[in-house]
Amino acid sequence: MNRSYRCGARTRSGEPCQSPPVRGKRRCRMHGGAAGSGAPIGNKNALRHGRYSADAIARRRQMSELIRRARATLAEIEERTE
Structure with a gap:
């Protein structure tokens, strides 16, 4: 378990997160690995109104x-x- 891959995202204390990542992702559930987390696919803010x-x-x-x-x-x- 000590050698397994870790999340690595910076925590509030500035240290790397030591939680295991979500299966199939590189980050833990708290740092963007959870389903539905992160930005939506495609940049809807950049859509032009004309x-x-x-x-x-x-x-x-x-x-x-x-x-x-x-x-x-x-x-x-x-x-x-x-």
């Missing part, structure tokens, strides 16, 4: 220009009716 893509920016510019023209047209119509 708000700043070239298409989205162009679409927003078109909408802004359309709104600007509509307001100018409404202002022109109001001037004529007064």
Whole structure:
């Protein structure tokens, strides 16, 4: 048992963990060997939402220009009716 592989993760005291690893893993149950521990597969934080893509920016510019023209047209119509 003394020669068997150990977890080796650093504990709070700074010493390597002496617990045996979980079967099939390199770390013990406390340091990431347990099922479901660790980061999820794939980086979901890096998924892009597309708000700043070239298409989205162009679409927003078109909408802004359309709104600007509509307001100018409404202002022109109001001037004529007064």
